[in-house]
Amino acid sequence: MTTPTSATTDVRIWDGPSADAPQPRRSFLRSAVAGAAGLAAFAAALSPLKDLDVMELADPQAFLQKHYKEMTPAEIEVALERIRNKVEARYGVRPDIRDLRPQAGVEFAYALNLSRCIGCRKCVYACVAENNQSRSPQIQYIRVVEMPRGTLDLERGNHHYDRPRVPDNDHYYMPVQCHQCANPPCVKVCPVEATWKEPDGVVVIDYDWCIGCRYCEAACPYWARRFNFAEPTLPKEELNPTMSYLSNRPRPRGVMEKCHFCLQRTREGRMPACLEACPTGSRKFGNLLDPTSEVSQILKTKRVFVLKEEVGTLPRFFYYFDERYPSAHDENVDDPRLPTSPAPEARP
C-alpha cells in the first residue's frame, strides 16, 4: 500500500492539472493529439483533391458555357477555341475542331447486310480509332453479336466470341450500334436536355452539358450508350485531330457517349469510318431523302427489318438480307462438259 501522501499525488495525476499548479507538458500533449487527429481528418477529407487533374478542373469559361443550342456563333467559336487549347495542352496536337451543322435535305440512314457480315470486328476498331474513344478502360460503340442461325433472339447472342477464325458456319453476325431512332427514348429521359435529335436524324450529345446520370443508357433498348466511368486514356499519337463539337472531341470523365454516324465525316459528305473499314461491303450509308442513294435502293428492293420493331423507336439503322443461290457456289457441282464427268443420259 502507498502512503496517503503518494495516494493524493496519484489522484492529482488522474485529475489533471489544478489551477494553482499548471502542467504545460501534459496539457500540450493532450492538445497536440487532439489537434493532430483533427488535422488528420481534415487532410484525409481533402485528400481526393490530389487526384484532381489540372485538365479536369472546370475553368470558369466552361462552367459558364451555355447549352449548345443557345450559343451564338461567336460563343461557339469561343468554346471551340477553349477545346483547342485544352486538347493541345493534353495531347500536344492542335486539333481541327469545327461545329459542323446538318445539311439541308439530308436524313442519314444506315443499312447492314446480314448475309455478308463475317464478324471480323474491323468496324469496331476503325470506329475507336476515328472517334477518340478511351482505350483503357475500353469504350466501343459497335458490338458485333454472334447469333445462332435460325433465330433473331438477342438473348442467344454472344458478343464475346473469340474464335481463331470467323465466320462460323453455325452462326451469323449482327453488329449493333446506335440506331439513331426517330423516336429516341434516350432523348426523352434526359433530365437536362443534353442529348437531342438533329435535323439530319443523328442523336447527339453535348458533352459539356451532360451530368452523367445515365438515364439514357438505361432507356436505350439497343445498349448503344457508353459511360465514361474513368478518365478516358488515349495515346497522344493515336488522337484523331479532325473533330467536331458534337461528335469525336475528347470526352471528360462522367459523361455519356455513343455512335453519331461519324458526324465529323458524314456532314462533309464522307463515309463513316466503320463502313470504310468493312472488308465485305456489308455496311451501307446514305441519304434517305435521295431516291438514288444506296440506302434508298436497299429499302426499296431488299428484305429489310429493324431491331426490336415492337418497342416503337423507329430506328434509322436497317438490317437486310440477300437472296442466295447456293448451287452456284457449290464446289461439288462440276461442269457437265468435263470429260471426267459421267456423260448425261440421252433424253428419250
Next chain:
Amino acid sequence: MPVRPSGITNASFAPWIVALVFLALAAWLTFFSARPDLGPTVSAALIEQADIRPEPRRHVLGEPAAIPMGGYSLRCMECHRFFQSPPVERRILTQHTHIVLRHGQNTRCFNCHDRADRGKLIRYDGTRLGFDQVPRLCSECHGTVYRDWERGTHGKTLGSWDPASGKQRRLACHECHDPHAPAYPDYVPLPPPNTLRMGEQGSGHSAGIDSEHGQAESATLGGSGHDSPLMHRSSMPRGTKEPTE
C-alpha cells in the same frame, strides 16, 4: 474536480511541433496513401493499322494488265506472243502457279480469258473486255448480284455517301473477290470487347456471357427482364471450348 485550463498557451514551443506533425501527416496522406480505384483499366488492344485501313481488299490489275516478273512490269502478250497455251484445257499449271482455281462450275481459263489476246477478257458471245471491265464479265453468270451491284445494294462504295457528289467509287467485283476463288476466305477476328459493363474485366479472353454482368446485360439487350432458359445456351463456361465438328 479542478477546472482544466487551456494548456496550449502554456507551451511556447507547441506551434512548431504541431505544425510539423500536421505537415508530415498531410504529406503522407497526399503522397503515400492509396489512390482510389477509379474503375478497372485494361491494357488497350493492339490493333494493326493495316487491319482497319479503308482500302479495297485486293489490289487489281489495271488496263492494260501487267504483272511484275523478274523486276520488270510485263504485259501479258509480251510473253504470250511467244508462249501459246497447250490446247489441253484441263491440266496442272506450269506458269502462274499461285492461282488456285476454285470457282464452282467455272473451271476453264478461257471461259474468261481471251486465248488470242491475253491482255483481254472475253465474254461468252465473243465480246472482248479490258481488265477494267470486270463487272461486265462477271454479270454473264452472276446476274442478280450484278443487278444489286449496279443499284449499290451489293459491294462496297468508298468516297462520298452522296451519289451526286461525283466522289463515289464503287469497287469492282475483283477488288473484293478473288476472280479465281471468289468465296471469301476466313478472317482472324479482332479481339473481343473488354469494356466496362460489357462482361468481365481483365481476362481479355472471356469465353461467353457467363458472368453476372453478362447475364444482366443480356437480359437488357433482349428487352425482357426475366431469365430466359435460352440465355445460357449459346454461352460457354470459362475454360471450355465450343464444340466443333
